[in-house]
Every structure is written in structure tokens, then in C-alpha cells.
Amino acid sequence: MMWKDKYKIGVELIDEQHEELFRRVSEFTKIIRSEEDWNSRIDKVKETMDFMKDYVIDHFNEEEAYQAKINYPEIEIHKKAHASFKEGVDNYIKIFEEEGFNEDRIQEFGGKLMTWLIMHVGNMDQKIGEYVKSKGGQI
Amino acid sequence: MKVEYVNSFYKAAKDVFQLMVDIDPQRGDLKLIENISNDKDANVELGVIGDLKGTILFSFPKNMTLEMVKILSGMEMDKIDNFASSALGEMANIIGGNALTLLAKHHYTCDIVPPQIFIGEYKPHPIDSDKALLLPLLTPIGEFDITILLKENK
Numbered sequence: 001m002m003w004k005d006k007y008k009i010g011v012e013l014i015d016e017q018h019e020e021l022f023r024r025v026s027e028f029t030k031i032i033r034s035e036e037d038w039n040s041r042i043d044k045v046k047e048t049m050d051f052m053k054d055y056v057i058d059h060f061n062e063e064e065a066y067q068a069k070i071n072y073p074e075i076e077i078h079k080k081a082h083a084s085f086k087e088g089v090d091n092y093i094k095i096f097e098e099e100g101f102n103e104d105r106i107q108e109f110g111g112k113l114m115t116w117l118i119m120h121v122g123n124m125d126q127k128i129g130e131y132v133k134s135k136g137g138q139i
Numbered sequence: 140m141k142v143e144y145v146n147s148f149y150k151a152a153k154d155v156f157q158l159m160v161d162i163d164p165q166r167g168d169l170k171l172i173e174n175i176s177n178d179k180d181a182n183v184e185l186g187v188i189g190d191l192k193g194t195i196l197f198s199f200p201k202n203m204t205l206e207m208v209k210i211l212s213g214m215e216m217d218k219i220d221n222f223a224s225s226a227l228g229e230m231a232n233i234i235g236g237n238a239l240t241l242l243a244k245h246h247y248t249c250d251i252v253p254p255q256i257f258i259g260e261y262k263p264h265p266i267d268s269d270k271a272l273l274l275p276l277l278t279p280i281g282e283f284d285i286t287i288l289l290k291e292n293k
Contacts, residue, residue, distance in 0.1 A: 001211065001212050001213050002213050026213070029212055029214065030214070032222070033212070033214055033222065104221045105221075107220060107221035107222040107225070108221045108222070108224075108225040109225070110222050110225075111208075111221065111222040111223060111224070111225030111226035111227075111228075111229065112225045112226070112228075112229045114211060114212060114226060115159070115211060115225075115226045115229035115230055115233070116229055116233075118158075118159055118211060119155070119158070119159060119229075119230075119233050122158045122159065123158055
């Protein structure tokens with residue numbers, strides 16, 4: 001999973017966090033796709049998931065705070081997308097708590113997470129950058 | 140079925156493919172088929188509810204599915220496992236969501252039912268026998284189909 005310059009929105013703090021998210025999700029994908037025995041990878045999977053869950057929430061909060069600061073007109077739509085993603089992650093966490101860290105379920109979660117992140121950063125977040133540019137890049 | 144339905148799904152698929160896998164799908168010839176079915180290897184079914192009601196089916200050949208997931212993940216894929224099918228389902232879900240946003244501009248307010256993924260042939264539902272529109276989309280990594288069966292529910 002490659003970070004591409006076209007994903008940059010031109011706001012340094014957000015771009016840095018997005019790049020870090022891509023790095024983390026990419027690392028997570030490599031771990032779950034590795035051919036080593038599942039049991040030997042499971043601790044790393046749990047550790048990465050814990051980090052990511054916290055990082056994603058912190059990032060969403062900071063991104064929403066930034067949107068509020070610049071009076072971003074689509075903030076409510078964006079918050080809704082974040083909330084729906086968090087709900088999706090929480091549902092998986094609940095499944096993992098109830099069923100254990102089942103490899104098939106983790107693979108399913110990994111495929112969805114990767115696709116969602118590329119689309120959200122590559123599309124929805126770009127609109128924040130476009131708005132900042134439309135205001136002369138001064139906010 | 141109206142032309143807006145097909146155009147909305149075509150535009151949404153084109154935009155999502157360009158953004159996510161750097162591929163620009165081209166339209167093939169639209170076909171009217173008797174029932175919603177497809178013999179391609181991976182099928183994603185999306186239910187639509189609201190002002191329009193029906194089913195959208197995305198159908199991909201195996202090699203194209205693996206190539207798309209390889210482009211997304213940067214990793215080799217040799218089978219359509221849970222990771223690949225889930226990524227494919229999410230991509231179809233995003234295309235469907237964006238198509239409904241475009242349809243909202245034509246005053247249709249709809250929602251999507253979460254995707255169901257079928258690995259292997261998608262067989263027609265024995266009771267439903269409505270006509271559907273099949274839109275083939277051509278790409279350098281293969282040809283996939285979007286089959287649209289929508290009825291007005293207003």
C-alpha cells in the first residue's frame with residue numbers, strides 16, 4: 001500500500017498524519033499477509049490494531065478540530081463518514097473480543113481498512129485541501 | 140430503466156477506478172438481459188432501497204480481481220481470499236455510494252444495503268425475473284460488468 005503525493009491536501013499536520021496512517025496500515029497488511037504461522041504473528045497483529053485504533057481516533061479528532069477552525073462547510077458530512085468508519089472498526093473489535101483473533105476475520109477487516117483509507121484520504125479529504133486553496137491557502 | 144441510473148454508476152466506477160488503481164474504464168455496449176446473473180469469478184451484490192429499489196451487481200474475472208488488489212496493497216495476490224474479497228466488496232460499496240450521491244442530484248434519495256460477496260458464478264434468483272441492464276467496462280487489466288436492476292419506488 002503506497003503513499004502517493006496526489007493524496008496530499010496541502011495542510012502539513014494532516015498530510016503527516018495521513019502518511020503515518022498509510023505506513024501503519026501498510027505494516028498491518030504486511031503482517032496479516034505474511035506466510036508465517038498465524039499464532040506467531042498474532043501478538044504483532046493485536047499490538048498494531050491497538051495502536052491504529054487510538055491513532056485513527058486521534059487523527060479524526062484533530063482533523064475535525066481543524067475543519068471547525070477553518071469553518072469547513074462540509075464538516076458534518078465528514079464527521080458522519082468518520083463516525084461510520086469508527087463504528088465499523090468497533091464492530092470488528094467486538095467480533096475479535098467475542099470470537100478471538102480469527103485469521104479469516106482479520107483478513108476481511110484488513111481488506112476493508114486498506115480500501116476505505118485509500119478512498120477516504122484520496123477523495124473526501126482532498127476536498128478540505130480544495131477549500132483551503134479556494135480561500136487563498138491562508139487559513 | 141432510465142439513462143441516469145446507468146450514467147451515475149458508470150461515472151462513479153470511472154472516478155473510483157481512476158483514484159484507487161489509476162485505471163480509466165471505458166464503456167462497452169449496454170445489454171438488456173432477462174435476469175440478473177453473471178458467470179464471472181467474483182460478484183458483489185449491493186441492495187438499493189429508498190426512492191429506487193433493486194440490486195446492483197459488480198462482476199469481476201479472477202485475474203482482474205487479483206491485479207486490482209495487488210495495485211491497492213502493493214503485494215502479490217494469488218487467490219481471492221477474505222482479504223481480496225473484502226477489498227473488492229468495499230470498492231464496489233464505495234462506487235455504489237458515490238453513484239447514489241450522483242442520483243440524489245436527479246432527486247432520487249436512496250440507501251445501500253451492505254455488500255454481499257459471491258466467489259464463483261452469480262445465479263439468478265428463481266423468483267425475480269425482471270429485466271436488467273448489463274454495462275460492460277473495459278480496462279487494460281480485464282473486463283468487468285455492472286448489472287443494474289432498479290425500479291422507481293416513489
